Amino acid sequence: MSEVRCLNCLKRFEVQSNAKEATCPNCKTKYRISWPTPTQAKIRGPA
Amino acid sequence: MVWNRKIAYINLSTRKIIRKPVPKTMRQLYLGGRGIDMYLLYNHVKPKIDPLSPENVLFIGAGLLGGIPCLGAGRCDVAAKSPVTGGVGDSNVGGFFGAELRFAGFDHLVVTGKSKKTVYIWVQDGEIEVRDAADLWGKDTVETQTAIRQNHGDEDIKSLVIGVAGENLVRFANVRTGMKNSGGRTGMGCVMGSKNLKAVAARGTMNLEFAKPEKLLDYCKEMNDMIISTRWARAQSRWGTMIIFSNTNTTGLIRTKNFQLNLLEDGQDLEPENIDRYSIGTAGCYGCVVHCRHRYVLKDGPYAPFFDEGPEYTSLGAFGTMVNVKKLETVLAANHLVNKYGLDTLETGGLIAWAMELYEKGIINDKMTGGLKLNWGNEEALFELIHQIAMREGFGNVLANGFRDAIAKIGKGSGYYAIQVKGMSNLHSDERPTPSFALGIATATRGSDHLRSRPAVDMYGLPEEFLQELYGGPVSSDYTSYDGKSRMIWWQERLYAVTDSIGICKFQTVFCAVHAPKWNEFSKLIQLATGMKFSKSQLMQIGERIYTLERMFNLREGFTRKDDKLPERYFKEPTPLGLPIAKGKKIDRKKFEIMLDEYYALHGWSKNGVPTKKALVKLGLDKEPTHMI
Amino acid sequence: MQKILFIDPEKCTGCRICETACSMHHEKVCNPARARIHIAKWETAGLYIPVVCLHCETPICETVCPVRAIKRNEKTGAVIIDYNLCVGCRLCVLYCPFAGAGIDPLTGKVLKCDLCDGDPVCVRFCEPKALQYVKATRANTMKMRKAAEKFSELMQKLLAP
Missing domain, CATH: 1.10.599.10 (Aldehyde Ferredoxin Oxidoreductase Protein, subunit A, domain 3)
Incomplete structure (x- = not known):
């Protein structure tokens, strides 16, 4: 698990380990995810 | 002591060199690096002079903490009156030169006048010499550094050099050190070129003494731990400044097609993760644990083979989104080319993107461009125009004078499309939402x-x-x-x-x-x-x-x-x-x-x-x- | 079991923090030219190799030292110069095939890594972990896993349909 900050509503949300995609539960924006370290997720681009 | 390094005044016209200590009052008021450079700029450059005249003065200053093993503390500041804006010219460069200059005994160099012949300045252990640079002139920024090392038989020499763009007085020519580090902005390479100064090379073995060396060493470790514990630094140490692209291109904060769009659609190939295809590892500047650049090798394709470092986020915009290029390989190759020429990547890309929009709008045509089809994403035209700018040939010669002159020359309302302030190009960031x-x-x-x-x-x-x-x-x-x-x-x-x-x-x-x-x-x-x-x-x-x-x-x-x-x-x-x-x-x-x-x-x-x-x-x-x- | 200084050049980013920290620790000044460790760089090829005393099992420096000033510290495993005995002939510098010993440009004395009494400052500062101070078994395991990874990639390629 790791947190990312939604680029649209700026709220943090949790991403499942190794997930390739995630959706912000607050504003429903969908992102592709990548992992700079095994425990740190980051938004890669729009899904 | 560490604050007591010397300042040297080097007159290239008379070859007179004066060395003085930096007074403590200066440290108390301006610290060092950019601060002291700005004091020198205000005091030594007479009002309203031509930035390309011998009256302009070039200032090179190492930071007050340069040399300590933390926070990338090896940076160097280069200043003069800017040939791009006509105002403050100042560029801060990383790498290893700033620290080496200190080990060679100097914190500040003040270079005045103009040499008749092409020269370079050689600084070693408290001594300064002005040497002939005939064999360096015409060499690219990497070849120049290699040649200086060979001439002196010392691989650990660090040099601040200009490329062919600086020799040709391209207004936004930069100064470079190592493979990648550039004092990019405000045309400091152009000022060096105007003085017939190809390089400043340094090598030193002199002590930097500290007030509390043991405590300082421990605190440096604490500082490195502090920065690397941030999410940002950890991500940056993995993919470099390219990681900014993920946020800006997803949100819509990135100039595309000059300024027509604010994100690059189908721009996935420019995402930072793709540098892994070419990377052989990361590299850090002096005293840096973040190591935000990649060492990359392009093995195949039309631009291969070559080795370089980077690319910065800036180049992703300059030769990617702004000119509507969607291939990372093209960005890497263009980055390599401007690096060799010694051109500011940002200004070069900004001007080319502007020209492409003018071409689309019919404000400039084939006659003016000399037949260059400046269509969005035209890679061939992109590379040709970079060559032309550096060599001051054809349409490139119009752009080589920067936005102010080019707008005046092209006219026809072209200034409206130029994303510049005070004559200097903006980054490929789109600030309308911020x-x-x-x-x-x-x-x-x-x-x-x-x-x-x-x-x-x-x-x-x-x-x-x-x-x-x-x-x-x-x-x-x-x-x-x-x-x-x-x-x-x-x-x-x-x-x-x-x-x-x-x-x-x-x-x-x-x-x-x-x-x-x-x-x-x-x-x-x-x-x-x-x-x-x-x-x-x-x-x-x-x-x-x-x-x-x-x-x-x-x-x-x-x-x-x-x-x-x-x-x-x-x-x-x-x-x-x-x-x-x-x-x-x-x-x-x-x-x-x-x-x-x-x-x-x-x-x-x-x-x-x-x-x-x-x-x-x-x-x-x-x-x-x-x-x- | 004794620890060894384990060098992984592939991880080195060339920042030279090790050199600076080494000189500050040993000489109380910042001067990479007086450090016991150096990064040899081939900048235009992107190659960075940390060069430091390897504390050999059969140290050539110890063999050639005419005054027997070089001995091993059994606790840390470091091959150390006893400066009370050293006459500064620099034979150790001349004969070491790994450039593990150098000359201080200011004092003319021989500079050689002493593993900082078992807590090497360069290792402490090396963020990318190109330098590690680990037990010999651990060093072996790390090398083994790295080799096995390459082998596993090869196997996967061979087994791929």
Whole structure:
């Protein structure tokens, strides 16, 4: 698990380990995810 | 002691060299690096001179903390009157040159006059020589460094060099050291070229002595741990500054097709993760644990084979989004080419993107471009135009003089499409959704500039109580708001001025990471290294002094409030794409002017942006120029 | 079991923090030219190799030292110069095939890594972990896993349909 900050509503949300995609539960924006370290997720681009 | 390195005055016309210690008063008022360079700039450059004349002066200054093993503390500041803007010329470069200059016994070099023959300056263990550079002239920026090392038989020599672009007096030619590090902005390479100065090479084995070496060493470790514990630094150490692209291109904050769109659709190939295809590992500057650049090899394809470092986020825009190129390989190859020529990647890309929009609009045609089809994404034309700019051939010769001259020459309303301030190109960032960033590029002393004040932490929507504490006053947590953003810019300006003066990397202070070293940590580092005590507010005042002196230099050159402006398009054209937070945004003219008023007031400047007598007295600037050094 | 200084050049980013920290620790000044460790760089090829005393099992420096000033510290495993005995003939510098010993440009004395009495400052500062001070078994395991990874990639390629 790791947190990312939604680029649209700026709220943090949790991403499942190794997930390739995630959706912000607050504003429903969908992102592709990548992992700079095994425990740190980051938004890669729009899904 | 570490603050007692020498300053050398080198007259290239007469070949006279004078060496003096840097007085402690200078350290107390301006620290070193950019701070002392700005004092020298204001004091040694006479008003209204031609930046390309022998009367212009080149300043090279290492930071006060240069050499310590943390926070990338090996940076070097290069200054002169800018051939791009006609105002403050100043560029801060990483790598290893700044530290080596100190080991060679010098903190500041003041280069005046103009040499008849092509030369380079050789600095070694307290000695300085001006040497013939006939065999270096015509070489690219990497070949030049290699040749200097071979000539002296020492692989550990570090040099600050210009490429062919600097020799040809391309206005935005840069100075370079190592494979990748560039003093990119404001045309310092052009000033070197105008003096027939190809390089400054340094090698030293002299001690840097500290007030409290053992405690300093432990604290350096603490500083490195502090920066690398931030999420930002960890991500950056993996993919470099390219990681910014993920956020900006997803949100809609990235100039595309010059300024027509605010994100690159189908731009997946430019995502930072793809550098892994070419990377053989990362590289760090002197004293840096973040190592934000890749060493990459392009093995196959039309541009292969070659080795280079980077690319910076800047190049992803300059030779990617802005010119509508969607292939990382092309960006890597263009990055390599401008590096070899010694061209500022940002200015080069900004001008080419502008030319492409003019071509699309029919403002320039095949006749003017000499047959170059400047269509969006035309790679062949992109590379040809880079060659032409560096060699000052064909249409490239029009662009080689920078935005001001090119707009005057092309006419026909072409200026409207130019995304520049004070004659200098903007980064490929689109500031329409972010008023704080917009104010920053409008007011920056060296033209459209993201490195004078950009408050990147504005993007995080941090709690307002936290922002109030950090910035010392009310700041809105909404990055699309105008409220309190002038305060943010004012605070960041002072922080970056101090950071550049102690020779630390901006990525290792509050740029993109909130919990990074700042005033109190800098204060402790300076004390352990030099024994000099500065409180947080004293450091902030030094930042204010440096920034105000830069302002005074620009005012003396004729700049006014009218020059603190944005390109008209920021007010007229709303952003067409992006996430809801960034879409349909433009800058509100009235709110922008209010923000500018607030910004001047915070500095203690008049409505016209002129420092008041009271403000000058408070900073001890009322008698400048004082010619202390 | 004794620890060894384990060098992984592939991880080195060339920042030279090790050199600076080494000189500050030993000489109380910042001067990479007086450090016991150096990064040899081939900048135009992107190659960075940390060069430091390897504390050999059969140290050539110990063999050639005419005054027997070089001995092993059994606790840390470091091959150390006893400066009370050293006459500064620099035979150790001349004969070491790994450039593990150098000359101080200011004093003329021989500079050689002493593993900082078992807590090497360069290792402490090396963020990318190109330098590690680990037990010999651990060093073996690390090398083994790295080799096996390459082998596993190869196997996967062979087994791929």
